[in-house]
Amino acid sequence: MARTQGSHAGTTGPKVRDAALRLFARHGFAAVSMRQIAREVGVQAGALYLYTPDKQTLLFELMRDHLEDLLAAWDPPEGGALRRLEHFVRHHIAYHLDRPDLVFIAYMELRNLSPENFATIEGLRRDYENRLEAILNEGVATGRFDVPDTKLATMAVISMLTGVTTWFREGGRLSRTDVGNLYWDMVRKAVLAA
Amino acid sequence: MARTQGSHAGTTGPKVRDAALRLFARHGFAAVSMRQIAREVGVQAGALYLYTPDKQTLLFELMRDHLEDLLAAWDPPEGGALRRLEHFVRHHIAYHLDRPDLVFIAYMELRNLSPENFATIEGLRRDYENRLEAILNEGVATGRFDVPDTKLATMAVISMLTGVTTWFREGGRLSRTDVGNLYWDMVRKAVLAA
């Protein structure tokens, strides 16, 4: 037998990516087999190879698409460095809270990429970090910010903000708005000149 | 043949843990086989089972020992909340920079633990977080700190500090002392009342 009722490439392709994303995030890339992904999709393992050349490419494309979406999704507002920084902080938190699985694998599975794939992902991540660093540099140049080392501050702020996905739970004590406000409060105080 | 020259249980045990730590950190727990660890130690795979009941326990004990050492290593100084916080920040950074592999697996391989092992590790981690939260609470109580939510601030600060291991490279632009100073500067400004 082959091709059970009602199955089309248009729906199976996304289902493969969804299942892979969920399973990779939950158990880790190396711990998930192609047969597990196939079972989740409702298909035999061989059929997956109509939608990806191999397992690693499945992971790579999830990470690449995530980072490209992240880069495309941010529209820096007009205004000074402080206003742009606030927008960056709030947007980073909101965007990451909406995609915990993608964030997780994009930060955790780097070592399972081939060297070329790793370089691509690393480049995209650096593009994102450079945006924050540019804001900090601008604020320092205008004297509004007191940041002795903008490279370190960039890494520190991104680590702090991204960490929100490890503890935030929907319906918990704090709303998303609360979280955005509280993080922005800390970042603002940390970079602002006295 | 068995038992090649000059090998003793006293040296093989630690070598197994060292090799496992290095390989787990580099490639991930699930991606490392017992045979790879054995090859690194210079022994056959079966011999590893004289030193660990199974692969998962090897991981668990690395994580547990790391967290217990971390908890035991910190000796909070006399003084107010600000002084204790500074000591915590500097100690956290120094301790983590000395053990990048342990930090890495303790944060990355949680999902490869059995439920009971996970609960143990989670408890140890919470003990550590509670120390920071207690400092923040004390500072808020005395009016020295302006921290609207000490639980969130705890997570934010720990994420920020632990992130140092992802980018710091020995012999780079910044020394360890520089890094300690710069992080402490950000944390201090973020929590201090105006």
Next chain:
DNA sequence: CCTTGAATTGAACGTGTGTTCAGATAATCT
């Protein structure tokens, strides 16, 4: 020097891995 016991080998067990592919099926097009 001989015995004892810890340390290790090497083979084996059953199961699972990523990937390929000829053949089968169902939807689409003429």
Next chain:
DNA sequence: AGATTATCTGAACACACGTTCAATTCAAGG
């Protein structure tokens, strides 16, 4: 209705996995 094509199955490939264990070797104690 018949031919075509995209979609999927199921079996197979060669290899690797974690773990066990009888047999073997070496170091130490009497």
